[in-house]
Amino acid sequence: MHSLLGQAAVLLALLAASFGVVVGYIGGARQSLRLLNLTERAAYLFAGAMVFANVVMMRALLAHDFEVKYVAQVGSRASPTWVTIVSLWSSLEGSILFWGAILGVYVAAFTYFNRQAYREYMAYALATILFVAAFFTLLVAGVANPFTAISPIPPDGPGPNPLLQNHLLMVIHPPSLYLGYVGMTVPFGIAVAALLRGRLSEGWLKPLRRWTMIPWTFLSIGIVLGGWWAYEVLGWGGYWAWDPVENASLLPWLAATGYLHSTVVQERRRILKAWTLSLVLGAFLLTILGTFMTRSGVFNSVHSFTQSPIGPVFLAFLAIVMIGSIGLLVGRAHLLESEGRIEAVLSRESAFLLNNLIFVVLTFTVLLGTVFPLVTEAVRGTQVSVGEPYFNRMAVPIGLLMVFMMGVGPVLPWGKPQSSEVFRSFAVPLAALVVVMVACFAFGVREWLTLFTFGLCGFAMAVTLREMVAPARERRKRRQEGFVSALAGSIAANRRRFGGYVVHIAVIVIVAAVSASATYKATVEASLSPGDSFRVGKYTLTYDRGGLKKQEHRDTVLAHMTVKDGDKIVGYMAPALNYYDRQREPIGTPDVFTIGQNDLYLSLLSMERDGSRIGVRAFTIPLVVWLWYAIPLLAAGSLIALWPKRRTQTATLPEGAATT
Amino acid sequence: MKWRNVVIAALILLPIIGLLAFGFGRDPHAVPFALRDKPAPDFTLHTLSGGTMKLSEMRGKPVVINFWASWCEPCKYEHDMLQQASSYYGETVQFIGIVYQDTEEAVRGYLQKHASVYPHLLDPTTSVAIDYGISGVPETYLVDKDGVVREKSPGVISGKELRRWLDNRLGGS
Amino acid sequence: MSFLVALLLVAADPVSAEAEAHAIGQRLRCPVCQGMPISESPSEMAQAMMGKVREMQAEGKSREQIIDYFTQRYGDWVLLDPRKEGVLIFLWALPPVALLVGLIVLRRYTKRQAPAKATRVAAVAADPYLDAVRREVEQ
Numbered sequence: 005m006h007s008l009l010g011q012a013a014v015l016l017a018l019l020a021a022s023f024g025v026v027v028g029y030i031g032g033a034r035q036s037l038r039l040l041n042l043t044e045r046a047a048y049l050f051a052g053a054m055v056f057a058n059v060v061m062m063r064a065l066l067a068h069d070f071e072v073k074y075v076a077q078v079g080s081r082a083s084p085t086w087v088t089i090v091s092l093w094s095s096l097e098g099s100i101l102f103w104g105a106i107l108g109v110y111v112a113a114f115t116y117f118n119r120q121a122y123r124e125y126m127a128y129a130l131a132t133i134l135f136v137a138a139f140f141t142l143l144v145a146g147v148a149n150p151f152t153a154i155s156p157i158p159p160d161g162p163g164p165n166p167l168l169q170n171h172l173l174m175v176i177h178p179p180s181l182y183l184g185y186v187g188m189t190v191p192f193g194i195a196v197a198a199l200l201r202g203r204l205s206e207g208w209l210k211p212l213r214r215w216t217m218i219p220w221t222f223l224s225i226g227i228v229l230g231g232w233w234a235y236e237v238l239g240w241g242g243y244w245a246w247d248p249v250e251n252a253s254l255l256p257w258l259a260a261t262g263y264l265h266s267t268v269v270q271e272r273r274r275i276l277k278a279w280t281l282s283l284v285l286g287a288f289l290l291t292i293l294g295t296f297m298t299r300s301g302v303f304n305s306v307h308s309f310t311q312s313p314i315g316p317v318f319l320a321f322l323a324i325v326m327i328g329s330i331g332l333l334v335g336r337a338h339l340l341e342s343e344g345r346i347e348a349v350l351s352r353e354s355a356f357l358l359n360n361l362i363f364v365v366l367t368f369t370v371l372l373g374t375v376f377p378l379v380t381e382a383v384r385g386t387q388v389s390v391g392e393p394y395f396n397r398m399a400v401p402i403g404l405l406m407v408f409m410m411g412v413g414p415v416l417p418w419g420k421p422q423s424s425e426v427f428r429s430f431a432v433p434l435a436a437l438v439v440v441m442v443a444c445f446a447f448g449v450r451e452w453l454t455l456f457t458f459g460l461c462g463f464a465m466a467v468t469l470r471e472m473v474a475p476a477r478e479r480r481k482r483r484q485e486g487f488v489s490a491l492a493g494s495i496a497a498n499r500r501r502f503g504g505y506v507v508h509i510a511v512i513v514i515v516a517a518v519s520a521s522a523t524y525k526a527t528v529e530a531s532l533s534p535g536d537s538f539r540v541g542k543y544t545l546t547y548d549r550g551g552l553k554k555q556e557h558r559d560t561v562l563a564h565m566t567v568k569d570g571d572k573i574v575g576y577m578a579p580a581l582n583y584y585d586r587q588r589e590p591i592g593t594p595d596v597f598t599i600g601q602n603d604l605y606l607s608l609l610s611m612e613r614d615g616s617r618i619g620v621r622a623f624t625i626p627l628v629v630w631l632w633y634a635i636p637l638l639a640a641g642s643l644i645a646l647w648p649k650r651r652t653q654t655a656t657l658p659e660g661a662a663t664t
Numbered sequence: 665m666k667w668r669n670v671v672i673a674a675l676i677l678l679p680i681i682g683l684l685a686f687g688f689g690r691d692p693h694a695v696p697f698a699l700r701d702k703p704a705p706d707f708t709l710h711t712l713s714g715g716t717m718k719l720s721e722m723r724g725k726p727v728v729i730n731f732w733a734s735w736c737e738p739c740k741y742e743h744d745m746l747q748q749a750s751s752y753y754g755e756t757v758q759f760i761g762i763v764y765q766d767t768e769e770a771v772r773g774y775l776q777k778h779a780s781v782y783p784h785l786l787d788p789t790t791s792v793a794i795d796y797g798i799s800g801v802p803e804t805y806l807v808d809k810d811g812v813v814r815e816k817s818p819g820v821i822s823g824k825e826l827r828r829w830l831d832n833r834l835g836g837s
Numbered sequence: 838m839s840f841l842v843a844l845l846l847v848a849a850d851p852v853s854a855e856a857e858a859h860a861i862g863q864r865l866r867c868p869v870c871q872g873m874p875i876s877e878s879p880s881e882m883a884q885a886m887m888g889k890v891r892e893m894q895a896e897g898k899s900r901e902q903i904i905d906y907f908t909q910r911y912g913d914w915v916l917l918d919p920r921k922e923g924v925l926i927f928l929w930a931l932p933p934v935a936l937l938v939g940l941i942v943l944r945r946y947t948k949r950q951a952p953a954k955a956t957r958v959a960a961v962a963a964d965p966y967l968d969a970v971r972r973e974v975e976q
Contacts, residue, residue, distance in 0.1 A: 240877040247872050296684070323681045330673040349947050357947070361939040369932040375683065376919075376928050382686045384924055387696045389866050391917025392874065398932050527859070592879060609879055621879065695868050696912035765881050790885035791892075797910035798882075799868035 006064035007072050010057050010151035014144050017053035017104065020046045021138035028131025032200060040127040047115045047130050050137055051108030058105040061150065062092055071157045074098050074150030080163030082556040087169040093178045094164040096314070097150035104140050106179075106186040111137065114190050118211060125208055128197035129190075136189045139321050147313050163557055166584040166591050173233040181226030181253060185291045187219025188256055191263075192288035195281045199332040202339035204277050213267055214646065216284065220260045221642035224507075227253050228514070228635050239592040239607040241525060241623035243631065244518075246395040251374045252294030255367055259287035262363035269356040272418060274344035278337035279360075285329040290367070292322050297374070348420040355413035362409065366402045370395070400453075404460060407515055410508055411464035414471045436466035457519040461512050468508045471501075495644070503645025510637035517630035525625045529609075532618050541624035543604060544568040550615020551578070559583045560593070561611050563618045567597065567604060574599060579608035579620065603628045695799040697816045704807040705795040709762070709785035712772065717760065717785055720811060726833045727758045727807040728826070731798055733766040734774035738820045739802045743778055745823045749830075750782045757830055760785060764793050764801045808833055858890050861900055864918045865890075865907055874917055 024046030031039025064072045065088050068081055078091040078098065093102045111133050118126060144150070168174055194212045198204040230253065231243035244250060263283035270280045296318045346353050373390045380388045415429050440462030441455050449455050475494035480487055495502045530538040532547040539545070544567075551562040562580040566573060577597050581590040594607040602624055609619035699705075704727075708718040719727065730746055732739040750759040759782035763771050768786060775784065787793055796805060799818065806815035806829045815829045862876025867883040875883040875890075886907075893903045907915045919925050 239879045240873070242877060245873060245877075319681070319684055322684070323677075326677055326681070330677060331670075334669040334673055346947050354943075354947055357943055361936070361943055365932060365936045365939060368935050372928060372931055375680075376925075378683050378687050379927075380924050382683060387694070387912060387914040388919050388925065389872070389914055389917050390919055390928065391866060391872065393864055393918035394928070402932075402936075589880065607879055609884065610881075696914045698908070698910055698912035702909070765885075789888065790882065791889060793882075794886055794889050795910065797868075799911075 006060055006067075006069050006075075007151050007153040010060040010064070010072070011145070011149070013053045013057035013060060014101075014104075014141060014149075014151065017050050017057065017108070018138060018141040018145050020049035020053060021134045021141055024050065024134035025131050025138055028127045028134060032125075032128035032131060032197070035124060036127075037123060040123065040130075043127050043130045043134075044115050044119070047111045047134060050134060050141075051112035054104040054108035054137075054141070057144075057151075058092070058101060061098065061101060062089070065089070065091060068161075070159070070161055071153050071155070072150070073152040073154050074101075076154055076158050076161050078164045079161040080557060081160050083163045083169065084557075086172070086175060087164065087557075090169065090174050091164040093182070094168045094174070097144075097148045099178070099182075100140060100148050100314075101144050101150055102179075103182060103186055104137070104144055106182050107133075107137050107140065107189060110187055110190055114193075114211075114215060122208060122211065125194070125197040125201060128200045129193040131193075132196040133189050133193035136192070136325075143314055143317065147317055166558070166582065167237070169557075170582065170591060170593060171233060171237045173229060173236060177226060177229040177233050180222050180229055184219045184221075184223025184226050184253075185256070185295065187215070187222060188260065188288045188291045190219070191216040191284045195284040196329075196332060198281060198340075199336040202336050204281070204340050206271075209267065209271060212284065213264075216260055216263060216267075216287075217642060217646055220257070220264060221639065221646075223253065223257050223260065224638050224642075225635055227257060228631060228638070232632060235628065236594065236596060237591075239594040239621075241527070241594075241605045241607065241621075241625060243628070246373070246392050248374050249294075249298050251370050252290075252297045255294060255370055255374075256287045256290040258363050258367040258370070259283055259290055262360050262367070263287060265356055265363070266360050269353050272344075273346065273353055275342040275346065275353075276357075277340035277342065278333065281337070281340070282333055283360075285333065286367075289322075289326060289329060290371075292318075292325060296322055350416065350423055350426060351421060352413065352416045352418045355409060355416050359406075359409050359413060362402060362406055366399065366406075369398045369402065373398070403515065404457060407457075407460045407464050407512065410512070411460070411467040414467050414505075432470065433463045433466040437463035451523055454519055454523045458516060461516045461519075465509065465512050468505050468512070472505045499647055499649075500645045503641045503643070503647075506641030506644060507638060508641075510634040510641060513630050513637065514634045517627045517634070520627040521625045521631075525623055527621060527623050529619070529621045532620065533616060538622070540604070540622040541602075542569060543574070543624070544570075545577075545606070545620075545622060547618060547620075550611060550618065552613075552615075553580075557584070561590075561608075561613070561615075563608050563611060563615075563620065565606065565620075569599075577604070577606050579606040581608050581611060598629055601629065602626050694818065695797065697797075699797060699805075699813040700816070702813055704805075704811050704813045705792070706811075707787075707792045707795065709787055709792060711783045711785055712768070712775070713783070717783060719807070722758050723809065723811055725756060725758055725809050726830060727760065728830075729796070729805045729807065730759070730761045730821075731764045731793060731796070731801050731803045731805075732761055733764045733801050734770045735766060736764075736801045740778075742802060742804075742820045743780075745821075745826070747779070747781055749823065749826055753830060753834075756834060758782075762787050762792060764798065765790060806830075806833070854891075854894055857900070858887065858894055861890050861903055862887050864904065864916060866911075866915050866917050868911060868915070 024043050027039050027046065028043035030036075031043055061072070061074065063069075064075050065079055066085070068075065068079055070076045070079065074095070074097050078095045079088065083091070091098065093099045111130070114133070115126075115130060122129075163169065191212055194208065194215060198208055198212075227250075230250065234245070235241075235243040260283075263280060266276055266280045266283060270276050296315070346357075348354070373394055376390050377388055380386055411433055412430075415433070416426060437459045441459035444455055444458045449458065473491065475498065476487065476491040479485060479494050480490040483490070485493065526541055528538060528540040530536075530545075532538065534547055534549050537544050537546040546566045546568070548564045548566055551564055553560040553562065560580050560582045562578045565577045565579075567575045567577055575597055577595040579595040580593040582593060583590045592608055594605060597604045597606075603626070605623040605625055607621045607623075609621055611618045704719060706718070706720045708716055710716055728746075728749075730742075732743075746759065746761075750757070753759075761780065761782065761784040763784060763786050771784065771786075785792075796803075796813075802820060804817045804821045804826075805813060808814050814833070817825055859876050863874045865875045865886065867873050867875045867878040867880060867886070869882040870878045870880050873883070875886045877883075889906075890903055893906065898906075904916070913920065919928060921929050
C-alpha cells in the first residue's frame with residue numbers, strides 16, 4: 005500500500021514539476037500572466053505531492069512496512085522511535101526524497117509570499133526552481149527509488165548506520181543542513197530569472213536577498229551543528245577535520261556569504277550586478293557539487309553515503325547547470341550595466357570588494373584542496389591526500405584577514421572620505437587590539453599566533469559593538485530618548501545592519517573559540533584498572549568500575565569515572581562503547597563535561613568485557629562551548645535581519661523601490 | 665569579446681566535469697600499493713601451534729600472505745578457496761595467514777569450525793600489518809621466491825586472480 | 838567558519854617526545870578511517886600506527902625517517918600534508934597566486950572607477966563616521 009501510494013505521489017510531483025518548467029519558461033518569454041498562474045499552481049501541486057510522498061514514507065517507516073525497499077534497508081523493529089524518524093534522511097534514497105519535500109516547501113512558500121509581486125520575473129524563477137525539482141524527483145522516481153516494492157517481504161531490517169543513530173543531534177543537524185542546501189535553489193531561480201530578463205531591478209533584489217538569507221542561516225547553523233555532532237560522537241575531541249563532506253557544506257556557505265556582502269555594495273552604489281549574480285549562481289552550483297560529492301562515492305569521507313548509481317546522473321545534471329549558468333552569464337551579463345561607481349580606494353565599498361575577493365579566494369582554496377587528489381590521480385596516476393595540515397596553513401591566514409576586514413570595513417565611510425579622519429576612527433579599536441593582547445599575555449598566552457588572533461578578535465569586536473550602539477547614542481543625543489528606547493528605535497530603523505553585526509559577533513566568538521580550543525587542547529592517554537587514577541590538566545580522573553547496558557539494538561559498555569579537582573569531587577563521567585550486531589568495530593560515545601569555559605572530554609578506546617581494564621583518551625579543551633553559544637547568536641542575528649518591516653511603511657513605497 | 669568569454673568558460677568547465685567523470689573510474693577507498701617490486705618486509709611471528717616462522721627462511725618458493733580476522737565477514741568467502749589453492753599447489757607455494765587485530769581464542773574457535781591446511785601467524789601488535797601497508801582485511805600479498813613483493817589484492821581475492829599470480833611465477837621459473 | 842582549526846599543533850614543544858609523536862601522527866592519514874590523522878582517530882589501526890611511531894622514536898629515528906617508513910608502505914597517499922613538488926606545486930601556489938591576481942584586478946578596477954582628476958573633495962561633515970550615523974537616524 006505504502007509502496008504504491010508513494011510512487012504515485014512521486015510521479016504526480018514529477019509531472020507537476022515538468023509541466024511547471026515548460027509552462028513557466030514559455031510564460032516568462034511571453035510575459036503571460038495566465039501561464040504564470042498555471043506555473044504557480046504547478047509549484048503548489050509539486051509541493052503537495054512531494055510532502056505527501058514523505059508522509060507516506062514516514063508512515064511506512066513507523067509501521068515497519070518492510071515491503072517498501074527503503075524501509076527494508078534502514079528500518080528495524082528494534083530501533084527506538086526517534087531513530088526510525090531520523091532514518092528518513094539517514095540513508096541515500098530517503099535523503100533525496102526528504103530533499104524533495106524541503107524543496108517543495110520552499111517553492112510553495114516562495115510562490116505564496118510573492119503571489120502578487122514581481123510578475124515579470126516570477127515565471128522564469130519558478131520554472132528554474134521547478135527544473136531543479138524535476139531533476140531530484142526524477143532521481144526519486146528512477147535510480148534512487150525508495151518506494152520500490154520488494155518480495156519476499158523481509159521480517160525485519162538492519163536499522164540505520166550505527167554512526168548516525170548515536171546522538172540526538174542527528175535529529176536536527178541534517179535537516180538544518182538540507183534546509184540550507186535546498187534553499188539555495190530559490191536564489192538560483194531568482195538570479196536566473198534576472199539574467200533571462202536581462203534586467204535586475206531594485207525590487208527584484210529584495211527577494212534575492214531575503215531568499216538567500218534564509219538558507220544561509222540554516223546552512224550556518226547546520227555547519228556548526230555538524231561540528232557539534234562530530235565532537236559529541238566521533239570521539240577525537242575535535243569538531244572540524246576538513247573532510248570532503250564538511251568542505252562540501254562550507255563551500256556554498258562561503259560563496260553565499262560573499263554574496264550577502266556584495267549585495268550591500270550593489271544596492272548602495274549600483275555596481276557589480278553581474279558579479280553579485282555570479283556569486284548566487286556559484287553558491288547553488290557548489291551545493292550541487294557538494295551533494296554530488298557526498299552521494300556519488302567519488303570522495304572519501306566519514307559521512308559519505310554508500311556508492312550508488314546516481315553518480316553519473318548527478319554529474320550530467322551538474323554539467324547542464326554549470327554550462328547553463330556560465331552561458332547565461334556570458335550571454336546576458338552585459339545587459340546589467342553598472343549605474344554607479346567607486347569614488348575612492350579607501351572607502352566602505354572598496355572594503356566590501358576586498359571582502360569579496362577574500363571569500364572567493366578561500367572558496368577557491370577549499371575547492372582546490374578538496375578535488376586535488378583527483379587531479380594528481382588523473383594527471384600523474386598517483387594517489388595523494390590533502391588534509392588538515394594543508395587546509396589549516398591556507399585557511400588560517402585568510403581567516404585572520406577576514407577578521408581584520410570585519411573590523412576595518414564598518415569603520416570606513418561610503419563614498420570619498422578624508423583619510424585623516426578615517427585613521428582617527430581606528431584609534432579605539434586599535435586600543436582594544438592592544439589591550440586584549442596584553443591581557444591575554446598576562447593570563448599566560450604565549451603563542452604569538454593565538455595572541456594575535458585574540459587581539460584581532462578584540463579589534464573586530466570593538467568596532468562591531470561601537471557600530472551597534474553608535475546610532476542609538478546619536479539618536480539619544482538628538483531626540484532626548486532613554487538609551488533602551490533609542491537602541492530599540494535604531495534597531496528597528498536598520499534591522500539588516502544590526503542583524504549583520506550580531507552575526508559578526510557570532511563569527512568573532514567562533515574564531516576565538518576555534519583558536520583557543522586548537523591551541524590549548526591537551527591530551528592524555530591512559531590504561532586503567534578499577535581504582536587507578538590519572539591526571540589531565542588540573543583534574544584527577546579515577547576509574548571506578550565498568551558497566552554493561554544491554555539494549556535491544558546494541559550493547560553498551562561504560563566506564564564509570566570520578567572527576568576530582570584537588571580533593572573535591574566535581575562530577576562523574578561515563579564514556580561508552582557501543583557494540584552493534586552487524587559491526588565489529590564498536591562506536592564510541594565520548595563523554596563531555598563542561599566545567600566553566602573548559603571541556604573535559606573522555607573517549608573510551610577499549611575495555612575488557614568484565615571491566616578489568618580500560619583504555620581511555622582524555623582531553624581538556626578550552627572554549628569549545630563558545631562554538632555552541634554562537635548558534636543562537638547566528639540565529640538571532642539572521643532573524644533580526646530578516647524580520648519584515650511594518651507593512652504601513654512598505655505599502656507606501658511603490659513596488660520596485662522597496663528597501664529593507 | 666563574447667566568444668572569448670565562451671572559450672574561457674569552456675576551458676574552465678570541461679576539465680572540472682572531466683575530472684569528476686574520471687572520479688567514477690576509481691575506488692575512493694583504494695590505498696596505493698607502494699611495496700610493489702620492493703623487498704618484502706621480513707617478520708618473525710608465532711604460529712597458533714606454538715612455533716615461530718620467519719619470512720626470509722622461506723626463500724626459494726613464492727609465498728602467499730593472507731591477512732584476515734575471524735570477525736571479518738568477507739574473509740569467510742575466500743577461506744575455502746585459499747584452502748583448495750594451497751592443497752592444489754602443495755609444496756611449490758607457501759601459503760600463510762596472518763591474523764589481524766583479533767584474539768587468539770576467537771581465531772582458534774574459527775579454525776576449529778573451518779579447518780586450514782596452512783599455518784596462521786599471530787600479529788598482536790599489528791606491526792606486520794603496518795609493515796605491509798594494510799588498510800583493512802582481507803588483504804592478500806604475493807612474495808616471490810627471491811623475497812620481493814609482486815602482487816596485492818585488497819579485499820576478497822578470487823581464485824582466478826590467485827591463479828594468474830601463481831601460474832605467472834611458476835611458469836616463468 | 839572554523840578556519841583556525843588545530844593552530845600551531847605542528848609547532849609544539851620539541852622537548853617532549855609525546856608532542857613530537859603527536860606532531861608526526863598529525864601528518865599521517867589513518868588507512869582504515871579515511872581522511873583522519875592517526876593521532877586523532879580512536880580506531881585500533883591508528884593506535885597501532887601511533888605505537889609504531891613511538892617505537893621508531895625510541896629507536897632514535899628522525900622525523901623524516903619515520904615519515905619515510907610510512908610512505909614506503911602506503912605511498913604519498915599517507916601524507917595529509919602533501920609534498921611541495923611536481924603537480925602539487927599548483928596546490929600550494931594557486932591560492933596565493935589567486936589572491937595576488939585578485940588584488941591586481943581589484944586595484945585596476947577601483948582606479949578605473951575613481952575619477953581621473955584627484956581633486957580632494959572636502960568631506961561633507963567634519964566627522965564622516967558620525968555623519969553616516971546621522972544620515973541613518975534621519976532615515
